Amino acid sequence: MKFRNFKMVSYVVYGRGSFDQLDEILAPQRKGDAPMIFLLDHYFENGADTGNGKPLINRIPLRGKDKVIFADVTYEPKTTQVDKLAQQLKEEFGTISGVIGIGGGSVMDLAKAVALMMNNPGSSADYQGWDLVKVAGVYKAGIPTLSGTGAEVSRTTVLTGPTRKLGMNSDFTPFDQIVLDPELTSNAPANQRFYTGMDCYIHCIESLQGTFLNEFSKSYGEKALELCRDVFVKKNTWDADCDDKLMMASYAGGMSIAYSQVGVAHAVSYGLSYLLGTKHGIGNCIVMNHLEDYYPEAVVEFKHMVDKNKIDIPVGICKGLSDEQFDTMINISLGMKPLWENALGKDWETIMTREKLRALYEKL
Secondary structure (H helix, E strand, O other), X not given: OOOOOOOOOOEEEEOOOHHHHHHXXXXXXXXXXOOEEEEEEHHHOOOOEOOOOOEHHHHOOOOOOOEEEEEOOOOOOEHHHXXXXXXXXXXXXXXXXXXXXXXXXXXXXXXXXXXXXXXXXXXXXXHOEEXXXXXXXXXXXXXXXOOOOOOOOOOOXXXXXXXXXXXXXXXXXXXXXXXXXXXXXXXXXXXXHHHHHHHHXXXXXXXXXXXXXXXXXXXXXXXXXXXXXXXXXXOOOOOHHHHHHHHHHHHHHHHHOOOOOOOXXXXXXXXXXXXXXXXXXXXXXXXXXXXXXXXXXXXXXXXXXXXXXOOOXXXXXXXXXXXXXXXXXXXXXXXXXXXXXXXXXXXXXXXXXXXXXXXXXXXX
């Protein structure tokens, strides 16, 4: 048996106010006058703050030719968006010192992908898959302003390409540095915070109940699940403690799937995202609402959290789709073979037929 040797994030700083150390953290990574590029979630474009009254953009430590680019993540990152950004930076600066992604999972994925494409030829679509990236990108750092995706520790960057939604999974993909400052998440909209937090909850359920489960995954997954339950089941009002716990749940949840995989909810939501542009967190919630056959106890708990936190989960999003559109979603979903094998075992193709998956999509 051959064991996988996983590349993790090289440096981690955690703590309230740690964002203010960013200038000091980046200083050794600067290459002459080559700029740092800050990809900032477009949510902060109009002076939005993180709960302390100071616009986040005003706290970014710009030096020399450094540039802030507002990343439009209305839809999840596309390979075309990555390629355009990388080309723009090459034309404007030639070379850069690094890319810093500040925002939710989509912004962090975008930052990882752009950093890789600064040093790799062709299109990012050429690298959708496992271990296709052969050259290290420029320095990259991730700073989450939402907690739950695990993108800050993941070895992938999920992109929607011309023919599929799939990550650039490689040892060159993880961030070189992450800054985990719970203060940055304190002003997140309640619905978005819930959807993203449920991404963590759901991928912990999928990891812990999957056929790939091992003690590495179990150790991180159980802790992440405990923290999610503290926040969304036990707590009655949101406070700073919730921000702290959910940020660590996201980190531990991301680690839990490093040596395992996610499952049915993620596999099905990939189809929604590819065809309909459904954001990842809310897509997982839409699917989880209908997975009693696969995760019965978790679905009961999930619905309790939805009710307790007064969250609306969209329904009927697949109503009126054509046979061709259903086929597109089914093809995308069934292409996520490791996810299905983790969820249903090696014989998953005899269990999850196209007909059964079509019936599931029709419920959504």
